[in-house]
Amino acid sequence: MVNLTLIQRSPDPEQVDARARERRSIASRIRAMGQSRIGALLLLLATVAAIVWANVSSGSYSTFWETHLTVGVGDLHLDFTLHALVNDALMAIFFFTVGLEVRREFAIGELTSWSRAMVPVIAAVAGLAVPALLFVLIAAGSGHANAWGVVISTDTAFLVGALALIGPRVPGRLRVFLLALAVVDDIGALSIIALVYTESFSPLPLVIAALGLAGVYFTRYLRGGRGPVYATLAVIVWLAFLASGVHPTLAGVAIALLVPVYRPDRRDVEHALDLARTFRQSPNTEYARAAANSLRESISINERLQSAYAPYVAYVILPLFALANAGVVINQEILASAVRSPVTWGIVAGLVAGKFIGVFGSAAVLRLLRLGEFGPGLTLDRIAGGSALCGIGFTISLFIVDIAIDDAAVQNEARVGVLAASVIAFVIATVIFRVSDAMRPDVDAGQTLARPVDAKRDHVFGAMDAPYTIVEYGDFQCGFCLKASGSIQEVHEVLGDRLRYIWRHAPLTEFHPNALAGAEAAEAASLQGKFFEFERGLFADQENQRPSDIVRLARELGLDVEKFERDLTAPEVTGRVRDDMLDAEAMGITAVPTLFINGRRHTGPYDAQSLIRALGAETVDGAPAGHR
Template identity: 40%
Template sequence: MSSSTTSKPRYQPIQPVHPNVTVPLPEQPIDRFVRPVARFLHIEAASGVLLMLCTAFAIIMANSAWADSYLSFWKTEAGVSFGSLHFQHSLRHIINDGLMAIFFFVIGLEVKRELVHGALSDLRRATLPIAAAVGGMVVPAGIYLALQYDQPAARGWGIPMATDIAFVVGFLALLGSRVPNNLRVLLLSLAIVDDIGAIIVIAIGYTHELDGRFLMLAAIGVGIVHLFSRLGVRRFPPYIIAGLLAWLAFHESGVHATLTGVILGLMTPAKATIVPDHFHQYLIKTGESFRGEVWHTANQRAQKVREVQRLTRETVSPLEYLETTLHPWSSYFIIPIFAMANAGVAMQLSNIEDPVAIAVTLGLVVGKPLGVLLFCVLAVQIGWARLPSGVSWRILIAGSFLTGIGFTMALFIDGLAFGEEGLDTAKTGIMVGSAISAVLGMVLLMWTLPKRKTTKVQT
């Protein structure tokens, strides 16, 4: 169509973040502020950078003149009451048991996605990351227990076992295209299997006395969620109510309440209800009702809009929809606020020299890469797995040091092992061990990865 016959739009569309996407909405003043933030949040390294800043803030505050006020703030009591029922806990407890349940729900969704559609869906592809993750859990725990055998702090054996996926993603993103995609997939799959292992450790190793009555009530809540799914309930509020019931029951049962999130995440359907082709036909059929005067004179327009919204959402699985919806909240709100509430530790020389700090540090810096490599070599030698294309042993050795960044889950298990506030010496070991692992991993990767190809301009 020629330009002379083209009608001029009555609105100015927003310039999209991605060049091939058009958003037919009028330009608003708020967009000039929101758009740069949206671009920042689309950067993979952003969540790791934000987590690092919040951790630094917590450490600075815990070592400043305002340390007492800062640390006591997280002990502030908050809660709700309903008749004779009272739910009142410290802010740190609400974050660690409440908000972190959403974080674990996202982990459950990620694990389900990998098991159904991702690298863990094929046993041959999954063998190497599973072997690496098992080695990266067993050897650090063994080193910690060997150094803390028959000591009161031996209960912290689970602290150096898990890899922090946010930091791993962030550091790999900083290296850009130099990182082979297969190494990225291997390390992320390893971190997800690590999360599964950490969940099992929390459920078995850090469960207190069990209350059978509340366990039964939790099972009923989970059963109601399953029943809703079997009956085809598509709305989220009934699931949220049943999930809250299960969470409260687990919270009172002795099993850590965050496991509710994992269970519900693994139960989330991974298949869409509507085939995209059928939805496309529906849009063609109903598209005329949105044209000009037909739309302005139509009846029940709000109902039509709600119907299109509902059917649009049903073209993707509940798992995909919830993961993409909750992942930003988990990465950019829950984990940073968890870090601010739990990473505040007095960095004293005596803490660094403490046997617990040394055990955690060695578990992360030595145990993680050693365990990953030993079990990878074993899996390859037996013939159960092989190195993916583009990943040499040198590159795997370098990348294995990044698995020693055990920040989020390590702090979480520290709180389970040594009380809500954790143990300062264990936190010191987590900080030092994670920092050393990050530096070693990045230096070795920059040294071993192929250099970026540069094109010479001929004159």
């Protein structure tokens, strides 16, 4: 990685600090990747443990998971096996977290803008349809063609973990694409479970469920004590789904879709900060409780629940599910049966070939037709690796095996197919990513501007047809970026209309807590034609960029403050900043400012004379820069 710092013979403090920031940034990314891997590793270990247990002592494995539990009072009681407890109760929590993610993506995430969502949505739909079609074609004569739902879903936990483990260099944009695809994939899988794999149906309990769901919706208006109310209503809704015949795990999805999600409101954040300052001045229990509650309430319930439940789902529920469902007895007879089984081959073909053809094929067609947004880093070779990873259909595949196939022997064949397909998909993805990275030249990695200057997209200061161009990736709270802006202003004073300057966002959120908010505020200001005025305002007061400071600056610049505050959370604003950040990651930018001079990355000092020489420009009197 190349850090843009002043190059001197003796170590410069700024250079040393930039290098330290880069090391901390890399360490943070490694920790984040490690967290993704842990969940996938536990899932894999539980799968291996289940297979070993089932083969060493198949009797004890079956007996343990068929152990009955009875819970109730008087004449009212529920009778569950341990296997059903995991699949019907604990997995409802898993589907609840899936529903929370779906709700968030449609409200404030990737699926808020059709232009950004088009590619993953179409790829996900094709990735649902093609595998199902392949399975039906292969398993048509087996009597189990109705189990096509086994091949439709990608395991998000394994997908994220595998991408962290074997993915390409700078996988950011591919990861965003695959997560958006996984959300749509989950919606399709959940809909199919509800519509296709509901065996018996009783409408009356669903009336009770509907009343419970209405209660879940209106609970948001309670001033306090919402947690116990949510929990009570969730149990009622789950029991009603169970009694109706609709698979009770879908209760988790229905509840999650009604949980509110929103970006933190500026006034709530300011109130929390005021209470925190009050507590700091007068530490006591009452102020501490008020500050903690205010901070918590400034974050949406959806995001708080995701944060609270995610570790339990990744580290407990999914491994338990694998332990309860992946126990396939593997012997010569079963393997021979699986090799001859059209169900097994239908699953392998559907997950491995079907997912790849559906996801990669649709993405390639969209790229050929220039439809949808791809962005730097989301190349076809990386999409190919991600499409192969989509063939890991573990959790929901095993889940549907249990509810779509009654024959125990065929269930074993199906599970062998799911496990084999997941291993094959992982190996193919590994090969694709390794070959792709090996063929990608390192010589020019990050040295050429990945996204060309676009007058419709970029913030351009100067004439679009100017012969000289400086593109800066920067952070409004970075002192080095402030110095660079001064140098670029000097260059503009010398070159005038012969220079065009473009700013792009690369906020270092780990070191500058308000940098992301500043970037989004600048984009909101740009919707009123005041981007560069807002940029200068942010640079002029780098120490004060809290929400109230940002709104004050908007007022001072004469912006429509109400519109400005609405635009702060608009999808086009947050999406634009995110796209710049992903572009920066794709080019290996880990320190700012990073400048591109006429499309090439600048590696030297960034004082005005150095930049003019790098531009290859001549000064007004015709002499080369620095030789007047």
